[in-house]
Amino acid sequence: MDEGNGELSLENRVADGEKQVSPVRESRLAALRRADSVLQGGYSSSGRTSPTLLQRSNSMNTEKAQWSSSPQSGVSSPTTRSRQSGSLRLQGSPSSPRSDLLSWSHSPHPRSPRALTPESALVESRGSPRFRSTTSGQLVFHQFTRSGTFSKKGRGRLLKKGGTLFFVVLFVWFALDWWYLSTFEQPAPQFRKNLRTSQANNVHGEGTNNRSSIVVYERLIALAAHGLAENELSPEPDDLWVEPTQNTTWLPCAHQRLEDHIPPPSPENSTGYIMISANGGLNQQRVAICNGVAVARLLNATLVLPTFLFNSVWRDSSQFGDIYEENYFIDYLKDDVRIVKELPPELKALDLEAIEAVMTEFDIPKEAKPSFYLNQVLPLLLRTRVVLFEGFGNRLGFDPVPFDIQRLRCRCNFHALRFVPELQKLGKVIAERMRDKHSRWGPSDDEFHVDVNKYLAGEKVQIRFAKPVAKYLAVHLRFEMDMAAYSMCDFGGGEAEREELRAYRAEHFPILAQMEKDGQLGSAELQRELGHCPLMPEEGFLMLAALGFKRGTRIYLAGSHMYGAETKMTILKSLYPNIVTKEDLLTAEELLPFRNHSSQLAALDFLGCALADAFAMTDSGSQLSSLVSGYRIYHSSGHAPTIRPNKKRLAILFDSNATIEWSFFEERVRKLVKETKRIAVRPTSRSIYRHPRCEECMCKHDV
Numbered sequence: 133m134d135e136g137n138g139e140l141s142l143e144n145r146v147a148d149g150e151k152q153v154s155p156v157r158e159s160r161l162a163a164l165r166r167a168d169s170v171l172q173g174g175y176s177s178s179g180r181t182s183p184t185l186l187q188r189s190n191s192m193n194t195e196k197a198q199w200s201s202s203p204q205s206g207v208s209s210p211t212t213r214s215r216q217s218g219s220l221r222l223q224g225s226p227s228s229p230r231s232d233l234l235s236w237s238h239s240p241h242p243r244s245p246r247a248l249t250p251e252s253a254l255v256e257s258r259g260s261p262r263f264r265s266t267t268s269g270q271l272v273f274h275q276f277t278r279s280g281t282f283s284k285k286g287r288g289r290l291l292k293k294g295g296t297l298f299f300v301v302l303f304v305w306f307a308l309d310w311w312y313l314s315t316f317e318q319p320a321p322q323f324r325k326n327l328r329t330s331q332a333n334n335v336h337g338e339g340t341n342n343r344s345s346i347v348v349y350e351r352l353i354a355l356a357a358h359g360l361a362e363n364e365l366s367p368e369p370d371d372l373w374v375e376p377t378q379n380t381t382w383l384p385c386a387h388q389r390l391e392d393h394i395p396p397p398s399p400e401n402s403t404g405y406i407m408i409s410a411n412g413g414l415n416q417q418r419v420a421i422c423n424g425v426a427v428a429r430l431l432n433a434t435l436v437l438p439t440f441l442f443n444s445v446w447r448d449s450s451q452f453g454d455i456y457e458e459n460y461f462i463d464y465l466k467d468d469v470r471i472v473k474e475l476p477p478e479l480k481a482l483d484l485e486a487i488e489a490v491m492t493e494f495d496i497p498k499e500a501k502p503s504f505y506l507n508q509v510l511p512l513l514l515r516t517r518v519v520l521f522e523g524f525g526n527r528l529g530f531d532p533v534p535f536d537i538q539r540l541r542c543r544c545n546f547h548a549l550r551f552v553p554e555l556q557k558l559g560k561v562i563a564e565r566m567r568d569k570h571s572r573w574g575p576s577d578d579e580f581h582v583d584v585n586k587y588l589a590g591e592k593v594q595i596r597f598a599k600p601v602a603k604y605l606a607v608h609l610r611f612e613m614d615m616a617a618y619s620m621c622d623f624g625g626g627e628a629e630r631e632e633l634r635a636y637r638a639e640h641f642p643i644l645a646q647m648e649k650d651g652q653l654g655s656a657e658l659q660r661e662l663g664h665c666p667l668m669p670e671e672g673f674l675m676l677a678a679l680g681f682k683r684g685t686r687i688y689l690a691g692s693h694m695y696g697a698e699t700k701m702t703i704l705k706s707l708y709p710n711i712v713t714k715e716d717l718l719t720a721e722e723l724l725p726f727r728n729h730s731s732q733l734a735a736l737d738f739l740g741c742a743l744a745d746a747f748a749m750t751d752s753g754s755q756l757s758s759l760v761s762g763y764r765i766y767h768s769s770g771h772a773p774t775i776r777p778n779k780k781r782l783a784i785l786f787d788s789n790a791t792i793e794w795s796f797f798e799e800r801v802r803k804l805v806k807e808t809k810r811i812a813v814r815p816t817s818r819s820i821y822r823h824p825r826c827e828e829c830m831c832k833h834d835v
Contacts, residue, residue, distance in 0.1 A: 383830060386542035401432075427505055448732075453552075479518050545821050546829070559735075562688070620648065678802065
């Protein structure tokens with residue numbers, strides 16, 4: 133050791149450094165040495181920057197030659213190099229070989245001369261692969277700088293062959309996927325805005341009233357919209373547009389009469405004349421007509437063509453001949469019941485009330501048995517020669533009823549009642565435009581496309597091929613204000629809605645309003661638990677989305693003047709934009725003859741639903757839904773599926789709308805609807821107009 137400066141000589145330092153074998157100690161010393169080298173070589177004591185890179189490179193080339201000629205040449209240990217670097221700096225060396233090495237570029241191409249700050253030099257030195265611990269630092273340095281691993285040419289070749297193509301394809305795929313999904317979710321901002329609106333426009337009759345509305349099922353509707361967008365390219369469920377298979381085929385046979393059929397009596401041998409004034413809308417009137425025909429046959433009486441009472445709700449003055457073909461009706465049933473258009477002159481002058489020949493709906497029990505008419509009505513008829521059933525409707529039960537009377541009811545409903553030609557024509561127009569021929573679905577094409585065979589030289593041959601016909605779904609939303617008020621249910625509109633419905637009941641259903649005031653009716657919660665509340669429009673379309681109907685499904689919406697129409701229709705169209713009504717499909721000129729005639733407009737809805745590829749109801753207690761589903765069962769031979777909700781079990785699902793997952797909701801709804809979609813034989817005492825699959829109406833054939 134040199135006592136003067138306290139350091140080892142060069143020979144002793146090299147020899148001592150070769151004995152340092154600890155990797156940990158060596159790595160720590162190397163880090164300290166690199167930092168010290170950068171600080172000492174980067175700045176002078178006066179604060180000036182170190183020589184440029186070109187100058188350092190020239191200096192290092194000179195010193196490398198000197199090191200090579202030294203007997204101690206080679207790569208010393210980190211400790212030795214650190215001490216040697218410090219010694220050379222004390223002796224006035226311009227820069228150590230180690231500090232020059234730190235300033236070298238990683239690239240084989242020389243960099244432009246510039247001064248390095250201590251921070252940049254330190255970062256560059258620590259990140260460089262040339263300073264990894266190896267047995268030969270110079271060999272590793274030349275290997276990395278001369279190889280193509282870090283060259284721009286090598287990296288570019290690698291990306292061009294594989295990486296670039298992969299990332300480009302991946303980006304394009306994600307971009308297309310995002311764009312496609314966004315096309316289905318574009319109405320979402322406006323939809324959320326409409327969901328949170330507090331004002332709903334209620335349309336009923338001629339007037340409009342603003343009412344407060346609390347929109348429910350916001351979360352579930354958002355999940356449904358997302359599910360529809362995701363499943364747009366997925367196939368629909370196989371059983372969506374078909375009825376469940378049956379082992380037995382039922383075919384219509386109500387037009388057939390029994391072999392021992394007895395024709396009606398002559399006028400002089402009949403028991404008298406039955407007159408009927410039917411109330412309600414189109415479907416209540418239809419039931420009243422069929423029941424009146426059955427009662428006239430049961431009592432051997434002559435039936436006067438039924439008349440329709442003017443209803444304060446429907447406000448329609450239409451009569452039998454405005455809706456049904458009178459002559460066809462009379463002629464078709466002439467072998468069953470004698471039907472006349474009016475009373476004989478000698479009976480017209482009678483005061484029916486004075487002779488007590490009028491029976492109101494309060495005088496006849498609901499769904500009365502045939503024995504009631506034989507015991508109570510027949511004696512009156514024989515005495516007065518005429519009886520008027522005022523407000524007659526569902527006043528004849530379904531069991532027990534003689535076989536021929538039951539078949540006569542089916543014959544009247546499914547065969548004798550035929551709409552006038554004007555209504556039949558527009559009904560077919562609705563079905564045609566729903567399937568293909570309407571501007572809403574795009575350009576109107578012919579039934580066949582025409583193409584030219586370009587492979588036949590010299591000839592132009594036209595090839596005709598059939599164009600697939602689109603299907604459409606008909607939905608009956610029995611959600612008019614009168615229904616909402618009569619149901620005694622709560623539809624989420626808060627206190628303002630309840631007050632509005634309560635006022636409507638007081639005006640149009642005074643008896644019901646008095647029963648409510650006296651506490652004789654159950655609560656709205658109880659009505660819902662029992663399954664007596666119709667589905668709200670939001671609930672009905674959530675059911676359709678869960679069943680798997682595509683977002684682009686064409687939907688014919690039957691029923692007008694929906695309660696809270698503006699807000700609810702906005703919500704429904706956010707899920708299914710292709711929702712149309714008869715007003716959307718028919719022109720103003722086509723609808724003009726039926727304006728202000730709700731029964732005739734209801735007949736168009738009846739035909740639009742009866743001719744649909746699939747029909748869905750939201751209230752199984754609705755007369756139109758019941759008659760349409762029965763009509764489809766009778767005439768379709770099992771090829772017209774009808775979706776019937778189980779309102780009681782669905783209410784449980786909807787009550788958990790804040791937490792239920794969409795996948796579980798789909799599974800439960802499909803299971804519930806599948807159970808009610810299957811057509812069964814008519815249960816005892818159930819409507820023969822809704823359940824015609826029985827021996828009185830249809831004939832059974834084994835497959």
